[in-house]
Amino acid sequence: MxxxxxxxxxxxxxxxxxxxxxxxxxxxxxxxIEKTEFADSENPDNDEPLLERIDCDGExxxxxxxxxxxxxxxxxxxxxxxxxxxxxxxxxxxxxxxxDDSARxxxxxxxxxxxxxxxxxxxxxxxxxxxxxxxxxxxxxxxxYNLPLCGVRTLxxxxxxxxxxxxxxxxxxxxxxxxxxxxxxxxISEDAxxxxxxxxxxxxxxxxxxxYLISAGFIRAxxxxxxxxxxxxxxxxxxxxxxxxxxxMSLESEADELISCTDELQLYHDVLTTNLARxxxxxxxxxxxxxxxxxxxIPVDYQEAAAKKLENFQCAYEFTEPSKEDEEADNVPIYxxxxxxxxxxxxxxxxxxxxxxxTFDPTAVMSIFYTIIFGLMFADVGYGFLLSxxxxxxxxxxxxxxxxxxxxxxxxxxxxxSIAAGIVFGGYFGDLPTAIMQNFxxxxxxxxxSVWFNPLNDPVKFLIVSMAMGVIHLVAGMIVKFxxxxxxxxxxxxxxxxxSWLLLFAGMGLYFIPQISTIGLVILIIGAAMLILTxxxxxxxxxxxxxxxxxxxxxxxxxxxxxxxxxxxxxxxMASAVIAGVVNLLGTMGGLSIGGILGLTFAFAVGHxxxxxxxxxxxxxxxxxxxxxxxxxxxxxxxxxxxxxxMPDAKYVTFKVNx
Amino acid sequence: xxxxxxLGLIFSGQNLAILGAALAIxxxxxxxxxxxxxxxxxxxxxxIEDPSKFGKALLLQALPGTQGIYGFVVAIFIIIKIGLFGxxxxxxxxxxxxxxxASLPIAVVGYISAIFQGRVAAAGVNLIAKxxxxxxxxxxxxxxxxxxxxxxLLISLLPIIRFNA
Numbered sequence: 148m149x150x151x152x153x154x155x156x157x158x159x160x161x162x163x164x165x166x167x168x169x170x171x172x173x174x175x176x177x178x179x180i181e182k183t184e185f186a187d188s189e190n191p192d193n194d195e196p197l198l199e200r201i202d203c204d205g206e207x208x209x210x211x212x213x214x215x216x217x218x219x220x221x222x223x224x225x226x227x228x229x230x231x232x233x234x235x236x237x238x239x240x241x242x243x244x245x246x247d248d249s250a251r252x253x254x255x256x257x258x259x260x261x262x263x264x265x266x267x268x269x270x271x272x273x274x275x276x277x278x279x280x281x282x283x284x285x286x287x288x289x290x291x292y293n294l295p296l297c298g299v300r301t302l303x304x305x306x307x308x309x310x311x312x313x314x315x316x317x318x319x320x321x322x323x324x325x326x327x328x329x330x331x332x333x334x335i336s337e338d339a340x341x342x343x344x345x346x347x348x349x350x351x352x353x354x355x356x357x358x359y360l361i362s363a364g365f366i367r368a369x370x371x372x373x374x375x376x377x378x379x380x381x382x383x384x385x386x387x388x389x390x391x392x393x394x395x396m397s398l399e400s401e402a403d404e405l406i407s408c409t410d411e412l413q414l415y416h417d418v419l420t421t422n423l424a425r426x427x428x429x430x431x432x433x434x435x436x437x438x439x440x441x442x443x444x445i446p447v448d449y450q451e452a453a454a455k456k457l458e459n460f461q462c463a464y465e466f467t468e469p470s471k472e473d474e475e476a477d478n479v480p481i482y483x484x485x486x487x488x489x490x491x492x493x494x495x496x497x498x499x500x501x502x503x504x505x506t507f508d509p510t511a512v513m514s515i516f517y518t519i520i521f522g523l524m525f526a527d528v529g530y531g532f533l534l535s536x537x538x539x540x541x542x543x544x545x546x547x548x549x550x551x552x553x554x555x556x557x558x559x560x561x562x563x564x565s566i567a568a569g570i571v572f573g574g575y576f577g578d579l580p581t582a583i584m585q586n587f588x589x590x591x592x593x594x595x596x597s598v599w600f601n602p603l604n605d606p607v608k609f610l611i612v613s614m615a616m617g618v619i620h621l622v623a624g625m626i627v628k629f630x631x632x633x634x635x636x637x638x639x640x641x642x643x644x645x646x647s648w649l650l651l652f653a654g655m656g657l658y659f660i661p662q663i664s665t666i667g668l669v670i671l672i673i674g675a676a677m678l679i680l681t682x683x684x685x686x687x688x689x690x691x692x693x694x695x696x697x698x699x700x701x702x703x704x705x706x707x708x709x710x711x712x713x714x715x716x717x718x719x720x721m722a723s724a725v726i727a728g729v730v731n732l733l734g735t736m737g738g739l740s741i742g743g744i745l746g747l748t749f750a751f752a753v754g755h756x757x758x759x760x761x762x763x764x765x766x767x768x769x770x771x772x773x774x775x776x777x778x779x780x781x782x783x784x785x786x787x788x789x790x791x792x793x794m795p796d797a798k799y800v801t802f803k804v805n806x
Numbered sequence: 807x808x809x810x811x812x813l814g815l816i817f818s819g820q821n822l823a824i825l826g827a828a829l830a831i832x833x834x835x836x837x838x839x840x841x842x843x844x845x846x847x848x849x850x851x852x853x854i855e856d857p858s859k860f861g862k863a864l865l866l867q868a869l870p871g872t873q874g875i876y877g878f879v880v881a882i883f884i885i886i887k888i889g890l891f892g893x894x895x896x897x898x899x900x901x902x903x904x905x906x907x908a909s910l911p912i913a914v915v916g917y918i919s920a921i922f923q924g925r926v927a928a929a930g931v932n933l934i935a936k937x938x939x940x941x942x943x944x945x946x947x948x949x950x951x952x953x954x955x956x957x958x959l960l961i962s963l964l965p966i967i968r969f970n971a
Contacts, residue, residue, distance in 0.1 A: 498861045500942050606886060607967065708956045718875040721882060768868040775865070775942070776949050785942050 148489070148511050150502055150787075151446040151482040155469055156453065158441040160462035165201075165432065165439045169425050169793070171456045174243060174804040176794045177449040179480045183433040183442045201432045201439065210423050213256065217416045220262035224406050238546070239410070243804045246418050255415040258405050262412075265402045269395060276391045283384040285370060288336045288343045289377035296373035296380070305353050308335070311342040312364040320363050330356050343368075413799035420796040428793050444469075444790070446482050469504070479504040481787035489514045491557040494550040499775045501787030507631050509783060513774050516620055520773060522564030523616060524719045524766045526602070527727070529576035530759050531565030534558055558763070572609075572720075573597025576755055577727020586735035587743065602717070603724055610717045617713030618652075620773070621706065624781030625649060631782055643681035648706075650674030675700065709777045715769050723762040730754030814899070822902025823888045826909035827881035830962070834877025834916030841870030841924025848928035852935040862934050862941045869948045870924040873916035876959040880912045883966045895971055908965040915958035923951040 156178065160168055172178040185198045245251075289296060289308065298307035311317065317334060324332040330348035337343060344365075348356045357365075372380070433440045445453050450466055457464045469479045481501040483493050485508070492514040502508055525531060538559040542552060569575065573596045584590040595601060602609035625645050632641035654671025658664050683695030734750025737743025779785070795802050807815075849863035884905050889895040930944025 498865070499945075500939060603891075606882060704953075708953050711956045711960060712872075712952075714879055714959070715872065715875050718879045722875075722878065765868075768865065771865060772868060772945075776945060779942075780946070783942075786939055788939075 148486070148508060149484050150504060150506065150508050151448065151484050153444045153469055153479050153482070153504070154447055154450055154466040155473070156441075156443045156445050156464065156466055158457065158462055158464040160439055160441070160460060162434060162437050162439055164460050164462065165429065165434075165441075166425065168441070168457070168460055168462065169428050170243075170246070171459065172443075172453070173421070173425060173428075173793045173795055174802075175449060175453055175456060175792075177446060177792050178453060179444040179790055179792050180428045180431050181442045181444060182431040183440050185433050185440070198433050198435060198440070201429055201434050203426050203429050207423065207426050207430070210419055210426060213259075214416065214419045214423065216263045217255075217259045217412060217419060219266060220259040221409075221412055221416065223262055223266035223402070224409050224412070227402070227406060238799065238801045239414075240801045240803050241414060243802050245414070245802075246421060252415060252418065255408070255411055258408055259412060259415065262402060262405050265398050265405075269398055269402075272391050272395050272398075276388060276395075279384050279387045279391065282371070283381060283388070286377045286380040286384065288338065288340075289368070290336075290381060292335050292345055292377055294345075295376055296368070296370055300350075303350055304347060305350055306345065306347040307367060308343070308345045309360070309365050309367040310340065311344055311360075313337075313339065313341045315342075315364050317342050317344075320360075323359075328352060328356050328359075417795075417797035417800050417802075420798070421802070424793065424796045444480050446790075474504050477503060477786050477788055479788070480790035482790040483508055483510055485510050488560070491553045491560065492517060494553050495557065495771060495774070497550070497789065498771070499779065500785035501789060503784045503787050506784040507627065507782065509627070509779065512623065512627060513778065516623065516778065517770060517774060518561055518564045520616065520620070520716060521561040521766055521770045522568035523613070523716050524770060525561070525565035525723070525762065526568040526572045526720050527574035527576065527723065528566050528569035529574075529579070529755070530723075530762070531562045531569055533562075533759060534565065534763060535560075535562030538562065558767075571598045573601045574724060574727075576751075577724055577731050577758075578603075579727075579731050582728075582731035582735045587739040602720055603728070606717060606721060609720065610714060613713045613716035614710060616716060617710045617777075618656075620713070620778055621709055621781070622649070622652070624778045628782035643677065643684070647674050647677035647681065648702075650677065651703075652706075709780075712773065712777055715773070719762070719766055719769055722765075723758060726758050726762075727755065730758060817899065817902070819897025819899050819902035820888060820894065822899065823884055823897055823905035824890075826902075826906035827884040829906070829913045830877045830880040830884070830909040830916075831874075832877075833913040834880075834920065835874045837917035837920030838871050838874030838877075841873070841920040841922075841927070842867055844921070844924040845870060845927040845931060848931040852931050855935065859934060859938055862938065863931055865941070866927045866930050866934075866944060866948065869927050869945065869952070870920045872952055873912075873920035873923070873955045876955060877912055877916050880909055880959065880962045880966065883963060884909060887966055887969050897971075901971075904969065905966065908962055910962075911958040912955070912962040916955055919951055919955045919958075923948055923955075926951055 158168065169180075172180070183200075286296075292308060294306060296308065298305065300306075311320065317337075321332055321334075324330060328348065329352065330346060333345045333347075335343040335345055346356065346360070370380075375383070445466070454464070454466075473479055481504060483490070483496070483501075485493065489511040492510050495517065496502075496510050496513065522531075525534075535558075538555040541547075542555050542559075547555065575596070580596055581593045585593060595604070600608060625648060629641045629645040629649075632638070632645065650670055651674030654667050654669070654674055657667030658671060660667065678699050679693065679696035681696065682699035683692035686692045686695055730750050734747040734754065735743070737746040845867040849860075849867055852863060853860060885891065888897060888905065927944070927948040930941075930948055933944045934941050
């Protein structure tokens with residue numbers, strides 16, 4: 148319900164302790180390490196600077212390289228089909244001291260490097276094997292030809308080989324050859340690629356023979372190595388392939404033995420990534436010859452815990468309030484405090500912008516309206532159930548962290564709201580019950596299964612419901628503005644700026660009720676008068692005061708346009724209902740038969756799934772847009788900076804801390 | 807059949823009203839499609855550098871889609887008013903033209919304002935590429951263009967809702 152108050156933490160410690168201190172703060176998971184700001188100053192005794200930023204780029208590069216090696220090893224292991232963990236297995240937990248076990252990690256390092264090396268060697272061997280196989284394929288048609296493939300030249304004759312295309316008639320060419328040339332054309336073999344022939348001819352008619360053959364489509368055969376005969380080439384290729392395969396098998400069996408330390412490698416991976424996080428934090432610190440300076444932000448609730456951790460070291464630390472300059476410049480990171488349900492909506496707020504320090508946290512109020520408006524737009528029991536169930540199952544299986552988890556929880560809540568709205572407005576996978584009743588069971592009159600009314604039957608009524616929702620939402624936004632102004636001590640501003648508009652709208656609303664329309668008119672006039680008299684109060688000139696007040700009445704156009712924007716609730720609700728109706732129509736066209744039931748299942752699987760996915764996206768975007776523009780526009784002060792606490796970065800395991 | 811009889815058949819009251827509904831969704835939908843597409847292209851370019859801003863980009867991309875929704879609402883209202891969901895009304899040519907004319911505001915203004923809103927939102931995408939914290943300003947600038955589509959929606963809807971057969 149609020150933006151957490153922050154304390155600025157400053158620490159001065161021994162250089163020897165810096166890694167341990169950062170690690171200790173990491174386990175706290177609540178310290179946002181800031182880049183230590185310092186002015187350049189020089190030691191008067193020599194020319195070296197007094198304070199410098201810690202340089203650990205070399206370490207960072209080394210750790211990054213190790214991480215990529217371990218990643219390569221883990222990728223290779225997964226291609227070999229590592230033992231599948233049960234879907235519901237918990238992440239293994241390890242004590243935090245495990246990070247310091249350097250002997251264990253050296254061993255792991257060697258295994259990871261070996262596996263990565265094997266993986267790249269295997270890839271190389273695979274491409275070599277492919278080359279040999281291609282060679283084999285090129286030699287195969289010439290197996291019966293027992294001269295060297297490059298052909299033979301004697302004193303008076305030439306022999307060469309080549310391919311005639313399959314489209315030519317070999318018998319015709321052969322006959323022509325016999326009749327016209329003193330040469331020999333022999334068919335070695337034939338397949339789909341063509342006829343493989345060898346030619347022996349006298350040297351003096353070589354050119355005309357070649358010319359004739361080329362005109363018939365002849366192509367000379369070429370090889371990368373043609374000094375051998377076909378058969379010997381084939382034998383060599385076979386030998387090479389056998390050797391490569393032996394080599395591969397030995398490497399693979401070596402890799403298989405190393406696979407047994409998969410769990411160890413995953414733990415090592417997380418140790419490395421956590422070290423990287425620590426080094427990235429260390430980069431922000433400043434140091435002298437023997438001391439280091441750390442600065443950061445801690446939420447007030449964690450101040451004691453942080454102090455306890457720092458007590459373990461010989462260091463000087465202090466907690467201070469953020470300075471005025473920090474607050475003005477939005478340097479203070481924003482950490483939102485909300486109850487369990489509302490905090491699931493924090494990523495939606497963060498998607499737009501976080502609130503500024505010490506301003507109103509809109510998450511709680513927004514969450515109520517978000518859920519209701521999402522439900523109104525989605526209004527379907529079947530889709531809502533699928534959405535909620537899908538999200539909850541996804542959380543159980545994928546075990547996401549951070550904002551992804553919150554998004555899925557939020558969608559699950561919105562799914563429940565959609566179920567409720569679906570019951571009210573009669574949406575069960577669109578109009579599936581009535582479609583089944585009409586086309587499968589042959590009912591003549593269709594009952595109305597909604598508790599209130601069906602938007603497709605009476606869209607004007609649903610438009611009025613959407614507008615009413617809009618009125619409630621906008622008035623809530625104005626009330627929040629009133630509250631914020633009052634809380635900051637500007638009660639008169641609240642009454643004049645917000646109160647007069649509220650009176651005007653209340654009067655407008657009451658005017659349309661016949662019995663008390665005169666009272667409504669009176670309230671409306673009071674509100675308008677207040678606006679005219681007070682909206683120009685910042686001006687000096689009395690004429691300008693009045694003019695500005697009258698001009699402020701123009702803002703009613705802005706309010707009207709905000710209100711009309713809520714027509715999208717009607718539009719989106721109807722769009723998904725109409726598409727679902729079409730899907731149901733197509734699915735139940737087959738009537739009550741085997742084909743009909745199959746058609747319904749198919750339509751269900753494809754059509755409703757598509758409709759669900761497209762509509763979740765559209766509803767999410769438009770509901771968010773209503774919050775950001777219409778609701779937040781009334782009161783929100785945004786521009787806050789995200790709170791990014793130093794945390795262990797672990798993908799496969801969880802690290803436990805014991806103090 | 808004479809030419810006027812043929813014209814009378816093609817442009818009967820019902821057909822003119824349906825033409826009105828069609829125009830509303832055609833032009834407003836086309837404008838929204840183009841506007842959303844313009845922003846999508848800008849967003850894809852921005853995501854090359856920083857894929858983490860996708861949520862904000864998606865939000866900006868959805869903004870020009872409003873005009874298509876408004877055209878859809880007007881078309882649905884026309885279809886309901888002429889009775890296609892129940893008993894089709896027998897409309898005279900003049901009544902059909904009534905609906906055709908009522909659909910013009912949202913059709914034309916929807917098309918034009920959606921394209922311009924798309925251009926503003928695309929510029930907004932460029933803005934958040936360099937300054938991710940200013941997405942609120944980008945959204946507000948884009949929403950200002952929408953004001954006129956809202957006026958057009960209102961003027962389109964009023965005659966349709968107030969239609970008495």
